[in-house]
Amino acid sequence: MAVPFALIALVTVVDIVTPPDVHLGPFLVAAPALAASFSGPHMTACVGAVAVLAQSVVAAGHTGVSDLNHTYQIVALILISAFVTFFAHLRERNALAVTQLRSVAEAAQRVVLRPLPVRSGPLRIASVYLAAEAEAQIGGDLYAAARTGDGTRLIIGDVRGKGLSAIGEAASVLGAFHALSRQESRLPDLVARLEASVAPAQNFAVHGGDGDDDEDLAESFVTAAVLDVPDDGAELHLVSCGHPPPLLLRGGEAIPLHVRTPSPPLGLAHLVVTEHMTETFTFGVGDTLLLYTDGVIESRDRSGVFYPLRERAASRCGQAPERLLKSLCADLVRHAGGRLGDDAALVAIERLPAQG
Numbered sequence: 001m002a003v004p005f006a007l008i009a010l011v012t013v014v015d016i017v018t019p020p021d022v023h024l025g026p027f028l029v030a031a032p033a034l035a036a037s038f039s040g041p042h043m044t045a046c047v048g049a050v051a052v053l054a055q056s057v058v059a060a061g062h063t064g065v066s067d068l069n070h071t072y073q074i075v076a077l078i079l080i081s082a083f084v085t086f087f088a089h090l091r092e093r094n095a096l097a098v099t100q101l102r103s104v105a106e107a108a109q110r111v112v113l114r115p116l117p118v119r120s121g122p123l124r125i126a127s128v129y130l131a132a133e134a135e136a137q138i139g140g141d142l143y144a145a146a147r148t149g150d151g152t153r154l155i156i157g158d159v160r161g162k163g164l165s166a167i168g169e170a171a172s173v174l175g176a177f178h179a180l181s182r183q184e185s186r187l188p189d190l191v192a193r194l195e196a197s198v199a200p201a202q203n204f205a206v207h208g209g210d211g212d213d214d215e216d217l218a219e220s221f222v223t224a225a226v227l228d229v230p231d232d233g234a235e236l237h238l239v240s241c242g243h244p245p246p247l248l249l250r251g252g253e254a255i256p257l258h259v260r261t262p263s264p265p266l267g268l269a270h271l272v273v274t275e276h277m278t279e280t281f282t283f284g285v286g287d288t289l290l291l292y293t294d295g296v297i298e299s300r301d302r303s304g305v306f307y308p309l310r311e312r313a314a315s316r317c318g319q320a321p322e323r324l325l326k327s328l329c330a331d332l333v334r335h336a337g338g339r340l341g342d343d344a345a346l347v348a349i350e351r352l353p354a355q356g
Helices: 001-016 023-034 043-061 069-114 163-180 187-208 212-218 309-314 319-337
Strands: 124-129 141-147 151-159 221-228 235-241 247-248 254-257 279-282 288-292 342-351
Touching: 001 023, 001 043, 023 043, 023 187, 043 069, 043 151, 069 163, 124 141, 141 163, 141 288, 141 342, 151 163, 151 288, 151 342, 163 187, 163 221, 187 235, 187 342, 221 288, 247 309, 254 309, 288 319, 309 319, 319 342
Parallel strands: none
Antiparallel strands: 124 342, 141 151, 151 221, 221 235, 235 279, 247 254, 247 288, 288 342
């Protein structure tokens, strides 16, 4: 706030010591205009009042306040100060609205995308969500974990599209996952029930909706990887619904867990006759499993090169989940030039030795 007042003082002193036929008063409008860019209406009005007072002092020291030229300058300064004060009021009101919307978005994020537990049985878990939009808190990417009687179930997914419809679809899938994880003992049955949670919204859009939003909803689907990690043993069970394969970090390598029989994305199973197949992979003590959405591997640098997640993850084998994700996220943002083209989510799970 010292800058506008210093500007007023400088212009006033220079204007007083210059000849009367030199008029520097118009430069005083810069002070309230500058104040309006970062302060509220009250401070802007105060700066404008001081500028008007300074212009009056200059006029009195030269040819008098009644001089027509000085009168016009004072009137113009009053009008401009009033205008920028009103502008500051609008900016402050809009800033308050943005703050309120951000708080609502943060609350929605906590409700929809619940934080994953740091520990779940013998598993140590870390997660991160990178929004493509600077002001966004959550988009169409999703992840969740649920504790069952003898292990941990996890899901990571990506809703087609963006905006509120994608967030609503993500909330629907996450809600169904949390509600059904303990009810369905078999992983294929859980995935089938998750498929049913996506399909009703499509049927409503196809038969009862209209407009572009309904067409987007009718074409919506969710790629997902759903996993069971038993507490005992050294394995994991995976059903992949059109999602990028998880990476198993072991011995300096990042091994993609490709399934032989992938299922269609959630919401598209009605288009084909299919049965969700579970595949089992080794997941022993000291191994780390990296789950991610396509916003990670489809991120490009300035030359159009995709982010080499497998190579970058392999070079970080042995790191704890929290450190691994922190390092990968920093590397990903650098690769993308500071701005991602799509939301990105990552989950790292490390199997620890069983506690005696």
